[in-house]
Amino acid sequence: MIQSIVDGILTGAIISLGAIGLTMVMHMLRFANFAYAELLAIGAYAALVFDALFAGLLPVLDTAFKPLTLTAALALATIIAMVITGASAVVIDWLVFKRIRAKADALSMVFASFGVALIVRNVLTLIFGHKAQLYSNDIAFAVVLSRDPLLLIKPDQVFVLVAALALMGLFHLVLTRTTFGYALRAVAENPALAQVSGVRLSAMITAVWMIGGGLSAAAGVFYALTNHLSPVLGHNFLLPVFAATIVGGIGSVHGAVLGGFIVGIASGLALMVLPSGYAPAMPFVIILAVLLVRPHGLFGEDHS
Amino acid sequence: MIGMISYLAFFATMAGILAIVVLGLNLQWGYTGLFNGGVVAFFGAGAYGTMLLGGRPELGQFGGYEWPFVFALAGGVVLAALIAWIVGMLTLRLRHDYLAIATFGVAVAFESVTRNAEWLTGGAKGLRGFPRPLEAAIGNNFAYGLFFLGMVLVVLGAVYWGLQRLVHSPYGRALRAIREDETAARSLGKNPARLRLQSFVIGSAIMGVAGGLYVAFYAFVSPQDLAPILTFQVWAMLIVGGAGNNRGAVLGAFLIWGAWTASGFALSKFAPQAMQLYTGSIQYILIGTVIVGMLLWRPQGLLPERIVTRFTKTAAKAGPTSKGAI
Structure with a gap:
């Protein structure tokens, strides 16, 4: 029971990071972006490439911070991966979404995002192969926190939780304490009014993609660090991050974190009673429950 | 020669079954503007439903009631419609994204049930042993292939005819009206939520019909038959053919299925040995590129939607009379 809750919190932190950007994109551009979760995979693989590069160029960086398996090379690589993933989100928007936005309806955007997801996922497969990979071949030993009830936790998991919460806290400060944060919230609230007030919409859209891409990349690396890395990483997170945005209410950053x-x-918790094969379907059950009880989510507004 | 013909019949049967799915999607997306991200689940519901009711009984396995094919098929269709009704009830009142996410979720949930609920769906190994309709009476394999193709084409024709009637009726105009401008349609006394739900359920039921035919064709169904790529293939077919045009939908189904089969054949024949594991990925990229490319450069498809002119003709005829009255 305790173990399930602790594991749930760890996965939850990763889902939250992924959902923050998605909820902003969905609210601002008004379409469900099914390519969004692929950003997690792009980020995780970008970190893999730069990790190997740094470790090769400067072997000094390739020692792990005990008791973590995280190395300085991977930490640096993660930061670069966040920038690269943000940039690729912007490029994808320029290449595809922006053009479709200009002439077609939201439905075409949703279709296009599925197409983009399919392309990204399979290009990653072609480059990196089907098989699962790890950042580090060191064995991460779990620490036994308690024997009855049994509670095991890996140092990496603690690091991931702290880092994820730190990133969310940082973004919260940006959103609530800076002019840029105000502008971002203004655009999300009412794009037309924000533009009249002198906020450049196109710059804000770029910013949202950069932030969303960066946070997603971190989420992807965090997942890969505590589990493993494969081309279906993004696909596996797609439904959970959507569920988080719906639970929180589309457009609500705090809702997405909580969600x-x-x-x-x-x-x-559900996996305590159900076989693990049903894990992929759990977010769907949560989505249905929320739609039934509170269709606009915890913090969503009723726009209808 | 016979090999060639039977291969062509096999190809056309599969393309025909997929064309029925595309027609169902066309009613939802093309005519009503509804997103369906879980085409494979409704197709699969038809397939598994038909298999459970019409299949042969097996030890420890639910279903296998050996119902006559037509009744088993009807059961599968009802199952597909029922799932669509539940999802539609929950999501169609909300922003269109919710339907997109929920239907995608249905597909994921459906796949995990087919893979895990062994007592019901046979798990990963699937369900086998479906008594194919009239197989014993026809006997000869080659003749049966042709007979089955004929049956698929008859169903395809019937679905096409029915949908043409439907979309060119006042009901079809109401669907397009809510697609174009919901507020205007509502002000004319149409009930968008109800029309959407009906269109979604009918479209999904049509996908269920195709699923039932698929099971009868292969006499076997497993989660591998219902891979998520099927949803993408069906979309690509509709986008290429032209959303909002039933002839385009059928054309797109045959074109994309042809391209898919040909590219699979070419890759397995000419791709280097080391790449053989990855030919699927290359095909997926092609499908994704077709979808995105069409949306960017020819969103109306090869056969664009045609707005019926009969209405304007009547309006033109009415014109002078009203002028005369003044």
Whole structure:
């Protein structure tokens, strides 16, 4: 029970990071972006490439911070991966979404995002292969926190939770304490009014993609660090991050964070009674439950 | 020669079954503007439903009631419609994204049930042993292939005819009206939520019909038959053919299925040995590129939607009379 909750919180932190950007993109551009979760995979693989590069160029960096398996090379690589993933989100928007936005309806955007997801996922497969990979071949030993009830935790998991919460806290400060944060919220609230007030919409859209891409990349690396890395990473997170945005209410950043934890913990608990094969379907059950009880989510507004 | 013909019949049967799915999607997306991200689940519901009711009984396995094919098929269709009704009830009142996410979720949930609920779906190994309709009476394999193709084409024709009637009726105009401008349609007394739900359920039921035919054709169904790529293939077919045009939908189904089969054949024949594991990925990229490319450069498809002119003719005829009255 405790173990399921703790594991749920860890997965929840990763889902939350992924959901923050998605909820902003969905609210601002008004379409469900099914290519969004692929950013997690792009980020995780970008970090893999730069990790190997740094470790090769400067072997000094390739020692792990004990008791973590995280190395300085990977930490640096993660930061670069966040920038690269943000940039690729912007490039994808320029290449595809922006053009379709200009002439077609939201439905075409949703279709296009599925197409983009399919392309990204399979290009990653072609480059990196089907098989699962790890950042580090060191064995990460779990620490036994308690024997009855049994509670095991890996140092990497603690690091991931702290880092994820730090990133979310940082973004919260940006959103609530800076002019840029105000502008971002203004655009999300009412794009036309924000533009009249002198906020450049196109710059804000770029910023949202950069932030969303960066946070997703971190989420992807965090997942890969505590589990493993494969081309279906993004696909596996697609439904959980959507569930988190719906639970929180589309457009609500705080809702998305809370939603991520709820989805993570609920899925963890559900697997105590259900076989693990049903894990992928859990977010769907949560989505249905929310739609039934509170269709606009915890913090969503009723726009209808 | 016979080999060639039977291969062509096999190809056309599969393309015909997929064309039925595309027609169902066309009613939802093309005519009503509804997103369906879980085409494979409704197709699969038809397939598994038909298999459970019409299949042969097996030890420890639910279903296998050996119902006559037509009744088993009807059961599968009802199952597909029922799932569509539940999802539609929950999501169609909300922003269109919710339907997109929920239907995608249905597909994921459906796949995990087919893979895990062994007592019901046979798990990963699937269900086998479906008594194919009239197989014993026809006997000869080659003749049966042709007979089955004929049956698929008859169903395809019937679905096409029915949908043409439907979309060119006042009901079809109401669907397009809510697609174009919901507020205007509502002000004319149409109930968008109800029309959407009906269109979604009918479209999904049509996908269920195709699923039932698929099971009868292969006499076997497993989660591998219902891979998520099927949803993408069906979309590509509709986008290429032309959303909002039933002839385009059928054309797109045959074109994309042809391209898919040909590219699979070419890759397995000419791709280097080391790449053989990855030919699937290359095909997926092609499908994704077709979808994105069409949306960017020819969103109306090869056969664009045609707005019926009969209405304007009547309006033109009415014109002078009203002028005369003044």
